[in-house]
Amino acid sequence: MTYHKIRNGKLVPAGRFQMMVDTFYVRNEPTIIRVLDATTRFFLKARARPVLWLLSRLIGIVLPTGEVVTTERALAFIDAISLLDRTEIAVGPCMCQKALGKRNGTYMKDIVILYGAESHKMASPEYTDLGPDEAKRLLGELHHEGLIPTFYCCLRSEGWMYAICSCESKICFPVRAHQAAGAVLFPGPDVVVLNSDRCTRCGTCVDRCHFAANTLTNGSAGVDLAKCYGCGLCVSTCAGQARTMIPRPGYSQRYYPIGLAANPTAWLPARPSAVGSDRVN
Numbered sequence: 359m360t361y362h363k364i365r366n367g368k369l370v371p372a373g374r375f376q377m378m379v380d381t382f383y384v385r386n387e388p389t390i391i392r393v394l395d396a397t398t399r400f401f402l403k404a405r406a407r408p409v410l411w412l413l414s415r416l417i418g419i420v421l422p423t424g425e426v427v428t429t430e431r432a433l434a435f436i437d438a439i440s441l442l443d444r445t446e447i448a449v450g451p452c453m454c455q456k457a458l459g460k461r462n463g464t465y466m467k468d469i470v471i472l473y474g475a476e477s478h479k480m481a482s483p484e485y486t487d488l489g490p491d492e493a494k495r496l497l498g499e500l501h502h503e504g505l506i507p508t509f510y511c512c513l514r515s516e517g518w519m520y521a522i523c524s525c526e527s528k529i530c531f532p533v534r535a536h537q538a539a540g541a542v543l544f545p546g547p548d549v550v551v552l553n554s555d556r557c558t559r560c561g562t563c564v565d566r567c568h569f570a571a572n573t574l575t576n577g578s579a580g581v582d583l584a585k586c587y588g589c590g591l592c593v594s595t596c597a598g599q600a601r602t603m604i605p606r607p608g609y610s611q612r613y614y615p616i617g618l619a620a621n622p623t624a625w626l627p628a629r630p631s632a633v634g635s636d637r638v639n
């Protein structure tokens with residue numbers, strides 16, 4: 359059996375240690391989320407935001423942090439890894455909903471990828487294989503629901519990238535933790551631009567954004583680029599087609615593997631020799 363992770367932009371077999379750590383994490387994830395959620399609520403109630411600020415930076419060294427991307431970029435990534443000799447994608451329940459309560463909308467939406475697909479299937483029977491086309495269809499539905507495509511990694515390393523979560527700001531703990539303390543989510547490779555001349559002042563963009571980047575003041579739409587994380591959710595529902603995504607100025611790659619998604623054949627392991635063994639390091 360072969361697992362892959364991304365190291366220095368390339369897909370390579372995942373190590374045994376990595377699989378063990380991630381399987382342990384998956385088995386305990388609902389409990390971890392509940393404990394962190396209760397801790398966050400406690401310190402918020404105690405008005406101790408500096409403590410939360412410190413905790414978020416310390417815990418975030420180990421636990422998952424995410425980079426927000428557009429749905430188009432998530433789809434391009436699925437297309438890229440669909441070229442592997444065995445595509446590593448699985449789906450299971452949203453762990454935040456499982457731990458903290460269901461929302462209206464899709465529940466089976468935790469799309470796990472690469473070594474994350476294998477470790478989640480090993481840890482829980484709730485995770486099942488998902489084909490590339492099914493994954494893309496699901497990502498489209500989740501975009502329609504207004505959820506933020508986010509590539510999650512542990513240890514702040516693209517080598518530990520394991521999931522494309524579709525998050526929102528009512529239930530999902532990482533989004534709420536980020537709003538409370540920061541350092542959990544990072545802006546992605548794109549940012550929105552607004553053409554005010556085309557704006558119909560419908561106000562949809564204000565409701566659509568989970569980061570409060572959009573405003574409608576005195577009938578005039580605005581966007582605070584410093585608050586835009588680059589999810590693209592407000593673009594697809596803009597009545598006046600006044601919004602587009604452009605590359606974020608000054609962006610430096612964090613988790614999303616831009617090179618792999620843009621030119622997958624240059625980055626994927628050669629088949630069958632490099633991925634053909636059942637060896638797990």
Ligand code: SF4
Pocket residue numbers: 549550566567568569570571572581585586587588589590591592593
């Ligand atoms: S302004 Fe638009 S693209 Fe930027 S974070 Fe908000 S919804 Fe996403």
Ligand code: SF4
Pocket residue numbers: 552556557558559560561562563564574579595596597598599600601
């Ligand atoms: S969604 Fe588009 S048209 Fe509507 S207020 Fe926002 S920018 Fe203007």
